[in-house]
Amino acid sequence: DAGVIQSPRHEVTEMGQEVTLRCKPISGHNSLFWYRQTMMRGLELLIYFNNNVPIDDSGMPEDRFSAKMPNASFSTLKIQPSEPRDSAVYFCASSFGQETQYFGPGTRLLVL
Amino acid sequence: SQKIEQNSEALNIQEGKTATLTCNYTNYSPAYLQWYRQDPGRGPVFLLLIRENEKEKRKERLKVTFDTTLKQSLFHITASQPADSATYLCALGQYGNKLVFGAGTILRVKS
Numbered sequence: 001d002a003g004v005i006q007s008p009r010h011e012v013t014e015m016g017q018e019v020t021l022r023c024k025p026i027s028g029h030n031s032l033f034w035y036r037q038t039m040m041r042g043l044e045l046l047i048y049f050n051n052n053v054p055i056d057d058s059g060m061p062e063d064r065f066s067a068k069m070p071n072a073s074f075s076t077l078k079i080q081p082s083e084p085r086d087s088a089v090y091f092c093a094s095s096f097g098q099e100t101q102y103f104g105p106g107t108r109l110l111v112l
Numbered sequence: 113s114q115k116i117e118q119n120s121e122a123l124n125i126q127e128g129k130t131a132t133l134t135c136n137y138t139n140y141s142p143a144y145l146q147w148y149r150q151d152p153g154r155g156p157v158f159l160l161l162i163r164e165n166e167k168e169k170r171k172e173r174l175k176v177t178f179d180t181t182l183k184q185s186l187f188h189i190t191a192s193q194p195a196d197s198a199t200y201l202c203a204l205g206q207y208g209n210k211l212v213f214g215a216g217t218i219l220r221v222k223s
Contacts, residue, residue, distance in 0.1 A: 106154070
């Protein structure tokens with residue numbers, strides 16, 4: 001059974017460009033989470049969805065970040081425009097019932 | 113505001129010994145607490161969950177305790193092996209709400 005799938009695994013872009021990260025949760029899970037991890041701030045929750053509906057986006061740093069979940073098997077996190085301080089590893093996780101979370105391999109983003 | 117503290121220094125132990133990692137929290141009343149393992153370049157992997165009404169939970173060589181009075185959880189790995197070397201994250205949660213993660217503790221087991 002495939003776990004959480006994220007793409008791309010690595011992204012290098014220039015400041016000001018739009019970045020789109022993609023996530024496919026585990027089939028049957030009804031909650032999806034986007035996290036950002038840096039050495040300085042650790043693992044931070046950006047936003048989470050329950051049954052495709054955004055429940056808490058208080059962790060989204062600013063209006064440059066947006067996330068969508070058009071259906072139960074796909075979600076995107078978009079940064080527009082990107083800035084060097086957005087460089088981090090972005091994880092998507094899914095769960096059934098919001099307890100145990102299953103993380104994807106992450107997308108390593110570098111904004112130059 | 114909520115605060116979760118894990119050993120900021122890496123924990124270095126000898127193979128075969130018991131590793132004990134600490135997770136302390138303030139300004140929070142979690143319904144449950146989880147421990148995750150994270151290897152370099154990978155996402156966290158769930159290990160154990162313990163609820164507020166449980167004192168202790170075991171899984172193979174792993175043991176977790178949860179003291180809601182002290183606001184502390186201890187995570188033990190017995191008979192540690194070099195393969196146990198990783199970063200261990202604790203996470204606190206309430207039903208229907210999001211998980212809050214600690215910064216993690218690096219464990220290094222030397223043979």
